[in-house]
Amino acid sequence: MRVRVLGVDPGLTRCGLGAVEGRPGAPLSLVAVGVVRTGADDELGSRLVRIEAGIEEWLDDVRPEAVAVERVFSQHNVRTVMGTAQAAGIAMLCAARRGLPVALHTPSEVKAAITGSGRADKKQVGAMVTRLLRLAEMPRPADAADALALAICHVWRGGAQHRLAEALAKATPKGPRR
């Protein structure tokens, strides 16, 4: 069962957006990739309005069946974490308003899903995204590649849960009668 997922790497200055389509165990395909930018000197309120409008436009164009957002932690990157959390909140709000399922994945879950290591660096993640989507070159900026990595991670993790559910469904008739 193919699924179309929009990944969001939240940020105020650059909010990465990347959509892929696929299913676990089959080649994935790129749907769209890019960033929504807002000016660092603009008022916070207008920046949030711009992020919302950009994400709405992406949801209209891409029509994803699920949205995957990077889980933001308060521990790291203290200077920008509030803006990042707010951009993430707006992405979740936009998805939930449309009734789309929203999943949060941590950076290390994404890295582990894409590269096999939860501590891979950005370059390695970018290289694997490029290879998995059979692209001619690495998507730039890094936020765009990270958004694609989130979407790929979600297809695969969702798939794993789906396969488990399938396996359980198949196993039930063969199980001991009660």
Next chain:
Amino acid sequence: MRVRVLGVDPGLTRCGLGAVEGRPGAPLSLVAVGVVRTGADDELGSRLVRIEAGIEEWLDDVRPEAVAVERVFSQHNVRTVMGTAQAAGIAMLCAARRGLPVALHTPSEVKAAITGSGRADKKQVGAMVTRLLRLAEMPRPADAADALALAICHVWRGGAQHRLAEALAKATPKGPRR
């Protein structure tokens, strides 16, 4: 010049909302006070949608000329800070979409404005809010009283800035000729 301000004490479980009307140096009046609540067990996306709908309803009813939101810091209250930041972001988004000016005040700015001390406790802030608005009893829960404190702080701080601007405007003709 009287101004009507909606204060928002952001939170996912309880988002405090309080509106006051007034001008510096004159008695303030209460417009409305309350909270928007969301279930701790609900999905994050639906909670954010509920917060947005609640704030929209308040903006429709209260018709404020400005919105004051508590500035959230990443240092304190790590467990809930992400949800708080997201609720604050949605309040700013709703206000900015209507073209309303949004101001952020820190908890210590609010405490200092209301009680004279930036380290006053919640009870002291609540007592002063009750006195300043000539209420029969302290607004509850504390989030509602805090939202009123934010709105009062904004009327007074905005007023101070306004008086400064007026004083400067008056002073200019009398200044040295260039």
